[in-house]
Structure formats: structure tokens, C-alpha cells
Amino acid sequence: MFVKRECEVLVVGAGPVGLMLAAELALAGADVQIVERRTEPDPDSKAQSINVPTAEALDRRGLLPAAADPGQRFTGHFAGLALDPDLVDWADADLVAHSAANRCRMMTQRHLEALLAEHVARLGVAVNRGVDVVAVDETVADVQVGTSAGPMRTAWLVGCDGGHSTVRRLAGIEFPGAEPEFVGYQAIAEVADPEKLGTGWVWSQRGAYRSGPQPGRVATLEFDAARARLARGDRSAPVTLDEVQASLRRVSATDVTLTALRATPTRWTDNTRQAPSYRRGHVLLAGDAAHVHPPFGGQGLNLGIGDAVNLGWKLGAVVTGLAADDLLDTYDTERRPAGAWVLDWTRAQTGLMRGDDKSAALRGVVADLLGTSAGTTYAVKKISGVTQRVGPPGDHELVGALVPDLWLRDGSRLVDHGHGGGFVLLDRTPEAAFTRLAAAWGDVVTVVADDTVITVVADDEAALMGALVRPDGVMAWATDTGDSAGLVDALRRWAGAR
Ligand SMILES: Cc1cc2nc3c(=O)[nH]c(=O)nc-3n(C[C@H](O)[C@H](O)[C@H](O)COP(=O)(O)OP(=O)(O)OC[C@H]3O[C@@H](n4cnc5c(N)ncnc54)[C@H](O)[C@@H]3O)c2cc1C
Structure with missing residues (x-):
């Protein structure tokens, strides 16, 4: 494999964030390449949907028609409490202002990554697969990067290498947060005795489980700090059928039996952390490398795509000499609050999902609120991202907000x-x-x-x-x-x- 030894920007990681970032950099005229440890795209099923800012980011580059048909209206959930699309006030001004990209849409992470891989290929960005970054040394002149394919030099290094980011660690950027208190599983399995399980989310003192909506789909959430810490420490260990069954039995208090797994199951915890700075010198972080949190409400991928589109044009302008280095400070000031908000949104859900009586009582109150049009509309607006902005309004109230749908005379936007x-x-x-x-x-x-x-x-x-x-x-x-x-x-x- 030929790996170019020098470039202006080296992106580590060809996940959705690294791909989107590299494409934005290429469009801005930067000499960029990607290194990715995996020889093939990740086959694991993770995110299933994208929110409005992500759909609009694809739309701005002409990629939205290639995204999946929006089909049904996707509203999501809050702490397992389903948000009823029929209760949403779809005439709400913020929702209407961003309706061209068709609200949130179902789109798997694999599909998005494939679409972005084609996009970067069209833009001529090299994706060097099977290359692992193992050393980072920032000098006065550049960043020296040790990789499994030999040494590389770059003016800027961006770690889009996921929650366990090597770049973050090697650059000495801290990753403070709280230890997890629950471990969760998701699997599609053959269930020998499905009648033993309830439908929808079922709560107990130990946590919760969900059976359905598709036959065999099961998910568990177990509040057990010791198990959660173990799962976090042992994150690369494959998830076994016995492990999923044992968790399901504990939270359902049944002796339900799983006889086979029909797809690779996933395990996650509520490990919640954020880098205190997204930049150290000429090393930057984006996506999960900068923030991790439980996957409630489907925010992680969207947050990372938001980082990528915010950073791409700014770093592109700096490396091509159009803008001064301090433009990059606004990446941190604009995106860290966005990350902090998502972490809080998931923390609130963890608090509601605990098995104790106080959390159960609070869940009842929130369920009542989400049973109203105003409550559901509030949550859907937050989850869909239509109210996102990068700071307080300027002289005009739209300054800082995402551009609304503005239709022109010729039918374009x-x-x-x-x-x-x-x-x-x-x-x-x-x-x-x-x-x-x-x-x-x-x-x-x-x-x-x-x-x-x-x-x-x-x-x-x-x-x-x-x-x-x-x-x-x-x-x-x-x-x-x-x-x-x-x-x-x-x-x-x-x-x-x-
Ligand atoms: C079970 C589950 C469900 C989820 N559901 C949702 C959801 O519904 N909605 C949502 O928005 N998000 C969801 N997420 C979160 C989402 O999957 C992540 O936020 C997203 O993958 C982050 O993208 P990324 O590009 O930052 O990192 P990643 O996708 O982790 O990509 C990082 C890449 O870097 C590579 N890499 C790592 N280290 C190195 C190295 N040293 N050298 C070279 N390459 C390296 C890795 O191989 C990987 O390909 C879910 C996650 C999980 C686990």
C-alpha cells in the first residue's frame, strides 16, 4: 500500500466523523488524507438514524438524495418513553423552518459511512486502511506521526479515532467524566419462551428491558456499577449469548431462554466523558474522540458530524492561508457546549431510568409531560436538533442559528x-x-x-x-x-x- 508521508492534515479514523471532516477539508482546498486501523468498514450496527442538522449537512453537499427514504416520521424516545408523532405540533415554527431535509430520518450508520466513503473518493481523498497510529510527537515545525506503515509528517493532526482515541491519549488531552453505573445489551436472538417477557420497556428495581418491536430484538439496562466498570474495562471482549441471557434474566426476573443470536450483539455502558479542550497545539479532536456518552436518543453520531462540519472549513481556511490560526478557537467555543448539552441530555435519561422508587416516581411525572403536545414537541425539537445554534443571536435573531429553508424564485433553496x-x-x-x-x-x-x-x-x-x-x-x-x-x-x- 502506498501511503503519502507528508500532508497538510492527517485525519485518524475513517468512521463517519473522519470521513465527513476529510471531505470538508478537501472542499476547502486542503491536502488531506485519512489513516484507518481497520482493513474493512466496521460491520457492527450502531446508529440507526440521523437528525436534522446531519441531514442538512448532507443536503448542503448534494448528498441527501442518496440517503435513505425518510419513510415514517422518526421521533425517538426519552429515557425509553416513546415520543408519539401524533402529539407533535408539526406546525411549530422551528420544525417548519427545517422541514425540507425531512426531519430526522432512519439511516443506518453503515449506510452513512458508505455514502461518505464514496463522497471522499470523488474528492480524491486517500483513505489508507490497515494503518494504525501509534505515536504522536509535535515539534515546532510539524506533527510527527508514528504509524504501522512507517513515520508520517503533517502540519495538523485530527483524532477522529473514537472514544478510546489514541491521538487524544498521545497528545496528553485529558478525558474527565464519571464511572459508569449501568451496562446495557442489545441483541437479535431466538427466544425459546417469548411469552415470559413483556412488551415495550419494562422496569424493575435492577433496571429495565425491552422486547420487540421486531421479533427477537431484546435490549437490557442493568444498574450495577461493578458490572458496568467490568464491561468498560473489558470492552473488546465479544458479547456472548450467555451474557445477554443472564442480563435479561436478572432484569426481567424470569428464567427466559435465548437459544441463538441472529446478529452481532452490542454492549454499552453510560461512560460519560468530554475532553476539556478539543485542541492542543496542532492536534485536534472530533467526534467520539472528544466526547462519549450512552447512546440514548441517538445523539453521538450527529454530534460528531456537527464537529466535522464546524471544523472542516475552518481548518481548511487556516491551512490554505485564508484565515488566521485563531479561527480554530471558535471550533472549541462553538462545539464544546454542544457536546456538553448532549452529555447532560443523556445524564438526565440515566437518572430517570434507575430502578429506585424516586426515579420511578420521576419517570411517571416526565411520562405525563411527554404525554402532552407541548412536552413531546419540546423533546422532539431538542432531539431533532432544529433549535441548535452556535451562540447568542447577533444583530439579527437568525445569526448563530442553522440556516432555515429559504426557497428562491427558481425553485432552488x-x-x-x-x-x-x-x-x-x-x-x-x-x-x-x-x-x-x-x-x-x-x-x-x-x-x-x-x-x-x-x-x-x-x-x-x-x-x-x-x-x-x-x-x-x-x-x-x-x-x-x-x-x-x-x-x-x-x-x-x-x-x-x-
Ligand atoms: C450500540 C450503539 C448504538 C448507537 N446508536 C446511536 C444512534 O442511534 N444515534 C447516534 O447518533 N449515535 C449512536 N451511537 C454512537 C455512534 O455510533 C458514534 O457516536 C459514532 O460511531 C462516532 O463516530 P466517530 O467517527 O467519532 O468514531 P468511530 O465510529 O468510533 O470511528 C473511529 C475510527 O477510528 C479508527 N481508529 C481508532 N484508533 C485508531 C488508530 N490508532 N489508528 C487508526 N485508526 C484508528 C477505528 O477503527 C474507527 O474506524 C451508537 C453507538 C453504539 C455503540
Whole structure:
């Protein structure tokens, strides 16, 4: 195998986050390559769905049509309490503003990884499989990386190498958090006596289990700190039929028998940790390498894709000399709070799922709230990610938010003009005033002129006269009038001084 010994950015890990990041870097003009320890993509089934920001990230690069058909409305659950799609207020302004990417959609992680692997191949990014990173040494001039295929040199190293990140450890970035208190299993099995099990989530003093909805699908959650610590320490040990059956028997207090496993089972704990900084010198972290938490509510993959699209264009601008190094500080300030929120969202669920009486009582209260339209709509908005933003609003309330669906006269949407990975400037002034101000940034800004009213989703957006959208879909500047105040500052801040 030929591995290029030098590059501007070396991404470690070809999971969903490493692939997405490498693609964004390539679009920004960086010389990037990936090294991946596995010789083949991971066959394990993990995430089953993507949220709205992930769907929109794919959409911005023209990849959404290749994603699975959205089919049914996916609303998810909170601590095992199913969120009823019929209770959601789908006319809620935040949900409507992001409806073009069709809300959350079912899409397996394997499918997403395959789609992203094709995307990076089209962009000419080398994915060097079977290469394990074993040493990292940052010098004044570069980062020296020891790999199983020999030494490599890179200006920037990004660890997208998962929760047990070698890059994080070798760079000396801490990973504080709490020890796990439960261990969970998920399996598809032949059940000899399914009548012994209840349906849906069934709770007990020891935890909970779920049987169904597909025949043979079982999941358990066992609150047992000693077992959880053991499972975390022994994470590479294959999950056996006996182990799943024993857990199911303990939490169901039955002698149910599993006779065979029909797919590779998974084991997880509520190990919850976050790096206190996503960067040390020229080494950065993204995805599970920067944060881990239990997979409740399907947030991990989405959080990592959010990291990748936030970091990609910024690091790309730094390595191509368009922006100063301090642009990267905003990666940490924007993405660490997003990670901290997801960790809290899963901690809240762990608290609700404990087997003790207080947690059971609290579960009853939350179940009542989630049985209302307002409660379910609140949870669905949080899980779907439509209210995500990267900071407080600027002069316009949309600044910092994800760009809403903005339909143009020709039937396209504003984001359809950003497939190349740059900024998109909407200019609805008759005299193209914003376009002239942005002329110096013409290499990274695509201008969309539209002199008629755009079909928009909420009354206050109908007045939008101009908008600057960052490559990651965040609104950098917006105005309801022909006033250009703030536009040049936003361009300087995000696209570099010219
Ligand atoms: C059972 C389960 C269910 C889940 N369900 C959901 C869900 O419903 N929704 C959701 O959003 N998330 C879910 N997740 C979480 C999601 O799978 C992860 O958040 C996601 O895989 C993180 O992607 P990543 O690219 O950061 O890391 P990974 O997918 O872990 O990829 C890291 C890559 O780095 C490689 N690597 C590691 N070390 C090295 C090294 N030293 N050198 C070279 N390569 C290396 C690995 O081989 C791997 O391919 C689930 C996880 C589990 C376990």
C-alpha cells in the first residue's frame, strides 16, 4: 500500500466523523488524507438514524438524495418513553423552518459511512486502511506521526479515532467524566419462551428491558456499577449469548431462554466523558474522540458530524492561508457546549431510568409531560436538533442559528448553492449592494441574487433582504433591510481578512 508521508492534515479514523471532516477539508482546498486501523468498514450496527442538522449537512453537499427514504416520521424516545408523532405540533415554527431535509430520518450508520466513503473518493481523498497510529510527537515545525506503515509528517493532526482515541491519549488531552453505573445489551436472538417477557420497556428495581418491536430484538439496562466498570474495562471482549441471557434474566426476573443470536450483539455502558479542550497545539479532536456518552436518543453520531462540519472549513481556511490560526478557537467555543448539552441530555435519561422508587416516581411525572403536545414537541425539537445554534443571536435573531429553508424564485433553496463548500451570500438589493461589498471574498463566496420575495417559512423571515451563510450552514449575518452594516465585519471574521 502506498501511503503519502507528508500532508497538510492527517485525519485518524475513517468512521463517519473522519470521513465527513476529510471531505470538508478537501472542499476547502486542503491536502488531506485519512489513516484507518481497520482493513474493512466496521460491520457492527450502531446508529440507526440521523437528525436534522446531519441531514442538512448532507443536503448542503448534494448528498441527501442518496440517503435513505425518510419513510415514517422518526421521533425517538426519552429515557425509553416513546415520543408519539401524533402529539407533535408539526406546525411549530422551528420544525417548519427545517422541514425540507425531512426531519430526522432512519439511516443506518453503515449506510452513512458508505455514502461518505464514496463522497471522499470523488474528492480524491486517500483513505489508507490497515494503518494504525501509534505515536504522536509535535515539534515546532510539524506533527510527527508514528504509524504501522512507517513515520508520517503533517502540519495538523485530527483524532477522529473514537472514544478510546489514541491521538487524544498521545497528545496528553485529558478525558474527565464519571464511572459508569449501568451496562446495557442489545441483541437479535431466538427466544425459546417469548411469552415470559413483556412488551415495550419494562422496569424493575435492577433496571429495565425491552422486547420487540421486531421479533427477537431484546435490549437490557442493568444498574450495577461493578458490572458496568467490568464491561468498560473489558470492552473488546465479544458479547456472548450467555451474557445477554443472564442480563435479561436478572432484569426481567424470569428464567427466559435465548437459544441463538441472529446478529452481532452490542454492549454499552453510560461512560460519560468530554475532553476539556478539543485542541492542543496542532492536534485536534472530533467526534467520539472528544466526547462519549450512552447512546440514548441517538445523539453521538450527529454530534460528531456537527464537529466535522464546524471544523472542516475552518481548518481548511487556516491551512490554505485564508484565515488566521485563531479561527480554530471558535471550533472549541462553538462545539464544546454542544457536546456538553448532549452529555447532560443523556445524564438526565440515566437518572430517570434507575430502578429506585424516586426515579420511578420521576419517570411517571416526565411520562405525563411527554404525554402532552407541548412536552413531546419540546423533546422532539431538542432531539431533532432544529433549535441548535452556535451562540447568542447577533444583530439579527437568525445569526448563530442553522440556516432555515429559504426557497428562491427558481425553485432552488439558498443552501443548494453551497455544494462546493464555500460561503453563500443572498443579495436581494436591486443594486447588488451586498455583492459589491463581498467582491474581495469572491474566491470563497457564492452570491445568489434573487429580487423577488422568497417563499419563506415564518413571517419574520419573509422580510430577509440579505444573508451570509457559513460553509457549515450557520447564519453569519442577516438583514431585513438594504442596510449592509455588519456584513464586512462578518466576512472578515469568518472568511479571513482580505
Ligand atoms: C450500540 C450503539 C448504538 C448507537 N446508536 C446511536 C444512534 O442511534 N444515534 C447516534 O447518533 N449515535 C449512536 N451511537 C454512537 C455512534 O455510533 C458514534 O457516536 C459514532 O460511531 C462516532 O463516530 P466517530 O467517527 O467519532 O468514531 P468511530 O465510529 O468510533 O470511528 C473511529 C475510527 O477510528 C479508527 N481508529 C481508532 N484508533 C485508531 C488508530 N490508532 N489508528 C487508526 N485508526 C484508528 C477505528 O477503527 C474507527 O474506524 C451508537 C453507538 C453504539 C455503540
